[in-house]
Structures are given as structure tokens and as C-alpha cells.
Amino acid sequence: xxxxxxxxxxxxxxxxxxxxxxxxxxxxxxxxxxxxxxxxxxxxxxxxxxxxxxxxxxxxxxxxxxxxxxxxxxxxxxxxxxxxxxxxxxxxxxxxxxxxxxxxxxxxxxxx
Amino acid sequence: xxxxxxxxxxxxxxxxxxxxxxxxxxxxxxxxxxxxxxxxxxxxxxxxxxxxxxxxxxxxxxxxxxxxxxxxxxxxxxxxxxxxxxxxxxxxxxxxxxxxxxxxxxxxxxxxxxxxxx
Numbered sequence: 001x002x003x004x005x006x007x008x009x010x011x012x013x014x015x016x017x018x019x020x021x022x023x024x025x026x027x028x029x030x031x032x033x034x035x036x037x038x039x040x041x042x043x044x045x046x047x048x049x050x051x052x053x054x055x056x057x058x059x060x061x062x063x064x065x066x067x068x069x070x071x072x073x074x075x076x077x078x079x080x081x082x083x084x085x086x087x088x089x090x091x092x093x094x095x096x097x098x099x100x101x102x103x104x105x106x107x108x109x110x111x112x
Numbered sequence: 113x114x115x116x117x118x119x120x121x122x123x124x125x126x127x128x129x130x131x132x133x134x135x136x137x138x139x140x141x142x143x144x145x146x147x148x149x150x151x152x153x154x155x156x157x158x159x160x161x162x163x164x165x166x167x168x169x170x171x172x173x174x175x176x177x178x179x180x181x182x183x184x185x186x187x188x189x190x191x192x193x194x195x196x197x198x199x200x201x202x203x204x205x206x207x208x209x210x211x212x213x214x215x216x217x218x219x220x221x222x223x224x225x226x227x228x229x230x
Binding site for chain 1: 157162169212218221
């Protein structure tokens with residue numbers, strides 16, 4: 001199972017909106033509405049920001065939203081803030097065959 | 113408060129073994145599937161393995177299948193990862209994580225570092 005494809009980096013100015021794409025296949029992203037997104041600061045554990053494509057855990061800012069079309073999922077951060085500068089990873093359930101879950105390659109978000 | 117604390121990492125030579133532990137507290141450990149996820153230095157996250165809440169099912173990434181074994185002791189609230197035939201590319205930080213019915217990993221440990229080097 002290959003990693004999901006994400007852009008290596010995305011940047012934006014404070015207040016702007018950015019979108020991170022996550023491209024998989026018909027066996028993972030395209031097959032299941034079970035994509036989650038994780039935020040990770042350097043040296044820290046990941047934190048779930050979005051689950052089941054569009055759902056937001058309690059405590060996560062409404063500025064974070066998710067969507068999916070076909071084999072590609074997306075994470076949008078609206079009203080970009082300095083604290084949003086981090087690495088972001090998508091993750092999809094891939095079925096109980098070989099790899100149960102597959103992560104994306106990761107995207108570094110820079111706030112200009 | 114949910115806590116997951118990994119331990120057991122260290123420096124080991126290629127071909128040797130290591131066992132990682134993940135001590136859980138603050139929730140009913142025996143009710144949740146648990147995962148191991150690793151991250152090579154400066155690299156992205158890689159899913160490693162999962163074990164069901166009742167130990168009846170385990171699944172592994174192709175990269176570790178046949179070499180790593182995930183297990184758990186629900187009476188001790190502890191998750192394990194037995195790593196045999198270690199390779200240099202197994203080096204990295206190993207995280208344990210709890211998974212919800214929503215298929216999201218909602219709580220993670222702080223990670224334990226494994227370095228495989230001669």
C-alpha cells in the first residue's frame with residue numbers, strides 16, 4: 001500500500017485560506033468515507049483535526065474543514081493564524097486486507 | 113484524562129530485537145483497538161500495526177509483517193510491540209494511539225525513539 005500523496009508544502013498569509021490535498025486510490029480514499037487529518041508540531045505527537053472526512057472533534061477550531069471528491073480528500077484552513085504553522089497528515093482507512101490504515105506524505109504549512 | 117506512555121526504545125544493532133510497551137490510563141483500555149505508528153527522523157508518519165480490543169485480530173504494514181508482533185494485556189492496561197530482525201530503516205519514533213469507532217486516532221503517546229545502528 002503506497003502512501004497517500006500530499007503537496008510537500010503550502011503557505012499563506014495570516015487571514016487567508018489554504019487547502020491541502022490528499023490523493024489516494026479507489027481502494028482507500030475513494031472507497032471509504034474514513035479520512036482523518038492530523039496536525040503535528042515538531043517533536044510532538046499528532047493531533048486529530050478532522051475525522052470521517054468532514055467531522056471536527058470537540059475543541060478543534062471551526063476554521064478547519066474537510067471534504068472529499070473521488071480519490072482526493074482536502075483539508076481547508078480558513079483565517080490562517082500563526083499557530084497553524086505545522087505539519088499536516090491525512091490518513092485513510094484501507095480495509096482489513098494488508099495495510100489497515102495509510103497515511104499521507106505530509107504537508108508543511110507555513111504562515112508568511 | 114487519557115494517558116498513553118510508551119517505553120522500551122533505545123539503540124540496537126541490526127538483526128537484534130526490541131520490545132516496546134505502551135501503558136494506558138484514564139480510560140477502559142480493554143474496550144478500544146490500539147495502533148502503533150512510527151516516524152523516521154525528519155520523515156512522515158507510517159502506520160505499523162493494529163490490534164483489536166479483544167486481541168482476536170491483528171494487522172500489520174507490509175514493511176514489518178513477519179518481523180513485528182503486536183500484543184496487549186488488558187489486565188495490565190498495556191500494549192506491546194515486539195520487534196525482531198530489526199533493520200536500519202526501522203529507526204524512528206514509535207507512537208501508540210487509541211482508535212475510536214470513527215476510525216480516527218484520538219489520543220497518542222509522546223513516542224519512544226528506536227535507533228537501529230551498528
